[in-house]
Amino acid sequence: xxxxxxxxxxxxxxxxxxxxxxxxxxxxxxxxxxxxxxxxxxxxxxxxxxxxxxxxxxxxxxxxxxxxxxxxxxxxxxxxxxxxxxxxxxxxxxxxxxxxxxxxxxxxxxxxxxxxxxxxxxxxxxxxxxxxxxxxxxxxxxxxxxxxxxxxxxxxxxxxxxxxxxxxxxxxxxxxxxxxxxxxxxxxxxxxxxxxxxxxxxxxxxxxxxxxxxxxxxxxxxxxxxxxxxxxxxxxxxxxxxxxxxxxxxxxxxxxxxxxxxxxxxxxxxxxxxxxxxxxxxxxxxxxxxxxxxxxxxxxxxxxxxxxxxxxxxxxxxxxxxxxxxxxxxxxxxxxxxxx
Amino acid sequence: xxxxxxxxxxxxxxxxxxxxxxxxxxxxxxxxxxxxxxxxxxxxxxxxxxxxxxxxxxxxxxxxxxxxxxxxxxxxxxxxxxxxxxxxxxxxxxxxxxxxxxxxxxxxxxxxxxxxxxxxxxxxxxxxxxxxxxxxxxxxxxxxxxxxxxxxxxxxxxxxxxxxxxxxxxxxxxxxxxxxxxxxxxxxxxxxxxxxxxxxxxxxxxxxxxxxxxxxxxxxxxxxxxxxxxxxxxxxxxxxxxxxxxxxxxxxxxxxxxxxxxxxxxxxxxxxxxxxxxxxxxxxxxxxxxxxxxxxxxxxxxxxxxxxxxxxxxxxxxxxxxxxxxxxxxxxxxxxxxxx
Numbered sequence: 001x002x003x004x005x006x007x008x009x010x011x012x013x014x015x016x017x018x019x020x021x022x023x024x025x026x027x028x029x030x031x032x033x034x035x036x037x038x039x040x041x042x043x044x045x046x047x048x049x050x051x052x053x054x055x056x057x058x059x060x061x062x063x064x065x066x067x068x069x070x071x072x073x074x075x076x077x078x079x080x081x082x083x084x085x086x087x088x089x090x091x092x093x094x095x096x097x098x099x100x101x102x103x104x105x106x107x108x109x110x111x112x113x114x115x116x117x118x119x120x121x122x123x124x125x126x127x128x129x130x131x132x133x134x135x136x137x138x139x140x141x142x143x144x145x146x147x148x149x150x151x152x153x154x155x156x157x158x159x160x161x162x163x164x165x166x167x168x169x170x171x172x173x174x175x176x177x178x179x180x181x182x183x184x185x186x187x188x189x190x191x192x193x194x195x196x197x198x199x200x201x202x203x204x205x206x207x208x209x210x211x212x213x214x215x216x217x218x219x220x221x222x223x224x225x226x227x228x229x230x231x232x233x234x235x236x237x238x239x240x241x242x243x244x245x246x247x248x249x250x251x252x253x254x255x256x257x258x259x260x261x262x263x264x265x266x267x268x269x270x271x272x273x274x275x276x277x278x279x280x281x282x283x284x285x286x287x288x289x290x291x292x293x294x295x296x297x298x299x300x301x302x303x304x305x306x307x308x309x310x311x312x313x314x315x316x317x318x319x320x321x322x323x324x325x326x327x328x329x330x331x332x333x334x335x336x337x338x339x340x
Numbered sequence: 341x342x343x344x345x346x347x348x349x350x351x352x353x354x355x356x357x358x359x360x361x362x363x364x365x366x367x368x369x370x371x372x373x374x375x376x377x378x379x380x381x382x383x384x385x386x387x388x389x390x391x392x393x394x395x396x397x398x399x400x401x402x403x404x405x406x407x408x409x410x411x412x413x414x415x416x417x418x419x420x421x422x423x424x425x426x427x428x429x430x431x432x433x434x435x436x437x438x439x440x441x442x443x444x445x446x447x448x449x450x451x452x453x454x455x456x457x458x459x460x461x462x463x464x465x466x467x468x469x470x471x472x473x474x475x476x477x478x479x480x481x482x483x484x485x486x487x488x489x490x491x492x493x494x495x496x497x498x499x500x501x502x503x504x505x506x507x508x509x510x511x512x513x514x515x516x517x518x519x520x521x522x523x524x525x526x527x528x529x530x531x532x533x534x535x536x537x538x539x540x541x542x543x544x545x546x547x548x549x550x551x552x553x554x555x556x557x558x559x560x561x562x563x564x565x566x567x568x569x570x571x572x573x574x575x576x577x578x579x580x581x582x583x584x585x586x587x588x589x590x591x592x593x594x595x596x597x598x599x600x601x602x603x604x605x606x607x608x609x610x611x612x613x614x615x616x617x618x619x620x621x622x623x624x625x626x627x628x629x630x631x632x633x634x635x636x637x638x639x640x641x642x643x644x645x646x647x648x649x650x651x652x653x654x655x656x657x658x659x660x661x662x663x664x665x666x667x668x669x670x671x672x673x674x675x676x677x678x679x680x
Contacts, residue, residue, distance in 0.1 A: 093572045094596050099620050102596035104571075159622075231444075232433045247613065256434050256442035256626070266613030273587065273609025277602060277625045280439050282499075284622035286596070 002340075003116025004321045006057045009047030010329075014319050017056065020112055020120035025071035028124035030063035030081060034144045035114045036312065037324050037336045039174045040265055045325050048267060056113020059085035060147045062140065063119070065128075072124045079130040082147050082298060083121055084290035085109050090126025100126070100291040115321055117340045129294045131302065141309025141337055142301045145179065149335070150297055150308040151290030152263045153179030153240070157187055158293075159261030159284040160236035164188030169225055170210075171249045172240030173201040175311040175335040176263060178208055180238040182308060185209030186300070189236075193228060195221060195249070201334060204310060217249065225253040233258060239285070240264050247271065256280035263288055312337040342680075343456025344661045346397045349387030350669075354659045357396065360452055360460035365411035368464035370403035370421060374484045375454045376652065377664050377676045379514045380605055385665050388607060396453020399425035400487040402480065403459070405468075412464045419470040422487050422638060423461055424630035425449050430466025440466070440631040455661055457680040469634045471642065481649025481677055482641045485519065489675070490637055490648040491630030492603045493519030493580070497527050498633075499624040500576035500601030504528030509565055510550075511589045512580030513541040515651040515675040516603055518548055520578040522648060525549025526640070529576075533568060535561060535589070541674060544650060557589065565593040573598060579625070580604050587611065596620035603628055652677040 003017045020029050035058055043049045044057065065079045075081065088095050088103035095103050107122045121127055135143060142150075153176050162168055168184040170177050173196035184192050185208060193212040194205035202213045216224045225234060233255030239246055242264030250260045251271070262285025276283065300306045314333035316324050317340075324336035341359050346352045360369050375398055383389045384397065405419045415421065428435050428443035435443050447462045461467055475483060482490075493516050502508055508524040510517050513536035524532050525548060533552040534545035542553045556564045565574060573595030579586055582604030590600045591611070602625025616623065640646045654673035656664050657680075664676035 093570075097595070097597045099596040102620050230433075242613075255437070256439040257437045262613075262617060266617050269613030271611045271613060271616065273582075273602075273606030273611060276611065276623070277606050278627070280442050280624070280626040280629075282622065282624035283616070284620070285617045286620040287618070289620075 001117040003113055004057050005054050006044055006051060007054045008051055009045060012045065012057065012322050012325050014321050017116065020118050022067060022069045023120065024122060025069035026123050026125065027069045028065050028072060028075055028121045028128060029067045029118060030061065030121060031066045031118050032061060032063045032116060032340045034062055034140045035318070035338050036060045036144055037328055037338070038148060039176060042329055043265070043267070045329060056116065057110070058113050058115030059108070059110025060144060061114040061119055062144045062147060066118065068124055075124045075128050075130060080134045081128040081130050082143055082294060083109065083128040084151065084294065085148055086287060087122040087127040088291055089123050095126065098289055098292040100289045101287040115318065115338060117318070127291065129298055131298060135302065139301060141312045142307055143298065144337065145308040145311060146294060146297045146301060148290060149175040149311060150179045151293050152176045152288035154183040154293050154297065155288035155290070156180045156238040156240060156261035156263040157183040157236070159259065160238055161259035161282065162187045162189050162236045165190045166235040167191040167229055168236045168238065169193040169195065169234040169253050170238045170240065171195050171246050172264060173198060173205065174240060177238065177240035178204050178311055178334070179308050180240055181205050181210050182208040182306060186306065193225060193234065198331070207310065218245065221249055222252045236261070238263070242266050242269065244269050251275065251279060251281055254279070254281045258282070259284070261285065311335045315339070341457040343453055344397050345394050346384055346391060347394045348391055349385060352385065352397065352662050352665050354661050357456065360458050362407060362409045363460065364462060365409035366463050366465065367409045368405050368412060368415055368461045368468060369407045369458060370401065370461060371406045371458050372401060372403045372456060372680045374402055374480045375658070375678050376400045376484055377668055377678070378488060379516060382669060383605070383607070385669060396456065397450070398453050398455030399448070399450025400484060401454040401459055402484045402487060406458065408464055415464045415468050415470060420474045421468040421470050422483055422634060423449065423468040424491065424634065425488055426627060427462040427467040428631055429463050435466065438629055438632040440629045441627040455658065455678060457658070467631065469638055471638060475642065479641060481652045482647055483638065484677065485648040485651060486634060486637045486641060488630060489515040489651060490519045491633050492516045492628040494523040494633050494637065495628035495630070496520045496578040496580060496601035496603040497523035497576070498601065499599065500578055501599035501622065502527045502529050502576045505530045506575040507531040507569055508576045508578065509533040509535065509574040509593050510578045510580065511535050511586050512604060513538060513545065514580060517578065517580035518544050518651055518674070519648050520580055521545050521550050522548040522646060526646065533565060533574065538671070547650065558585065561589055562592045576601070578603070582606050582609065584609050591615065591619060591621055594619070594621045598622070599624070601625060651675045655679070
């Protein structure tokens with residue numbers, strides 16, 4: 001089969017690779033219907049995470065099951081499935097508590113490289129969610145978004161404690177931040193402040209439910225949020241970037257007793273204990289346990305209640321994966337969908 | 341009147357001071373029934389917080405109202421009252437949200453020095469809770485404990501998310517940690533692991549509801565908690581110390597999705613963003629909004645349902661305040677009660 005290989009920073013190639021095979025009896029092999037490029041792939045693409053050797057890349061996927069291992073009981077060949085970027089057994093205490101990305105037997109699905117024509121998914125029963133029938137092509141982008149960015153934005157909103165009536169601020173206008181806006185809206189937020197300087201992203205944020213746009217950053221960004229909330233701060237803030245600046249933006253924009261949901265993978269971030277203490281702000285983050293939310297999200301999509309697929313503003317054949325990365329790196333695209 | 345003055349690290353003296361006076365129309369003056377020495381006073385006494393000039397000290401108090409300002413409407417002279425170490429107006433958005441220690445008009449009551457015969461309490465209506473009648477002498481220690489250490493342990497348990505059935509670990513065996521055990525028990529925790537190496541404190545922890553005692557610290561302490569929780573971690577951990585070591589102990593003992601409630605004032609603590617992220621642990625701390633819990637805590641004490649006053653194992657005349665500090669500093673006493 002063919003798929004993407006990241007050779008070095010800025011150098012992603014479409015190449016022939018070995019077909020994935022069943023390794024464990026709990027595996028499934030899926031034929032990719034669509035995959036995409038994640039903001040977190042850019043950490044590798046930009047060399048911020050070291051790239052030591054050429055490796056498959058990509059961890060977002062929807063597809064049709066081609067084969068399953070002998071111990072797989074709930075997933076069958078021919079089913080259309082969506083899964084999270086971490087495989088999880090669904091039975092350990094952490095899975096049962098809803099933290100499947102901390103599963104005691106978790107495996108990173110992306111190790112197999114989802115930007116490819118086919119993919120091995122470990123722990124298929126615990127990881128994959130099958131739709132009742134093969135969905136129409138127009139639903140593919142939204143279902144694919146559920147595989148990571150929608151579930152991640154959703155977790156950010158849940159971790160931040162968004163409630164009906166909440167005032168929410170979203171730091172970061174990438175696909176995750178934009179879908180954090182959508183999640184906050186679905187969870188009943190009354191006011192949603194999106195922080196963005198990019199006109200097309202501002203437009204999409206408004207479409208997803210943002211009531212206010214803040215273009216300022218740093219001290220000015222905090223002051224603007226304080227202005228908009230009468231000096232109180234937001235009830236819930238979604239940190240969807242992962243830099244020291246964005247973390248400060250989030251912590252300082254939150255009211256005492258409010259929450260920050262952190263889904264931007266922290267790079268060089270440290271939180272001063274005294275600042276956190278005196279802020280009274282509640283903080284929770286982590287690799288989103290997307291699997292917890294998938295059944296609900298898939299249903300919302302199949303019922304046409306949400307359309308998270310709008311975050312894809314570039315749709316390319318998988319063979320043009322290199323351009324897909326470049327467009328996102330240069331912020332010409334919010335998110336690239338790739339079709340094998 | 342007479343009261344304590346901290347002159348320099350290790351040098352606290354009982355001296356004559358000016359009588360407190362009504363400064364703002366919202367003030368009350370109380371005649372002290374009992375006061376005490378707090379673990380956080382030791383940060384000053386030990387010179388860890390700089391002591392730049394002689395200053396009154398102490399922030400825990402119960403007493404009888406002697407006078408009130410012209411705008412005080414709910415508190416009357418002659419009432420027995422308990423209050424928190426931060427005065428709060430009770431009406432601002434932060435007070436309304438239950439974070440009275442972040443009140444937009446908060447004042448540190450301790451600035452007046454509660455280890456004295458009398459004390460000015462600002463914002464009396466928002467700050468003080470009056471009992472229906474003057475309580476009996478034997479209830480004084482427990483009511484005094486409610487002024488800070490009980491409310492602080494209680495907040496730690498609430499912030500950590502203790503629920504009926506929870507497995508809880510408590511880091512720190514000072515008065516706050518011990519009362520965190522009591523709070524966890526009251527909130528329905530099924531299993532309470534107290535971390536303590538001191539036999540008298542272990543005994544009190546057991547009396548307050550601890551089911552297990554862990555004497556190990558650091559990596560061994562974490563391993564012990566993991567053993568006791570079948571490798572899962574505690575649902576809720578109370579951080580009642582405030583050092584980098586205790587913070588690590590707390591974070592690493594908590595299950596993914598569990599919570600750490602931080603009430604040990606952080607000294608030199610910083611939390612690595614990546615560690616926090618990948619742990620999936622929820623963190624909240626701060627100066628405990630004791631005022632939120634006071635009505636409930638006072639009722640539990642007056643009804644004889646809890647006896648937090650047991651943390652006082654040294655009872656001295658206020659004139660012997662210096663010995664009260666020394667005994668706590670040398671860990672000869674858990675907590676010193678002082679009677680004017």
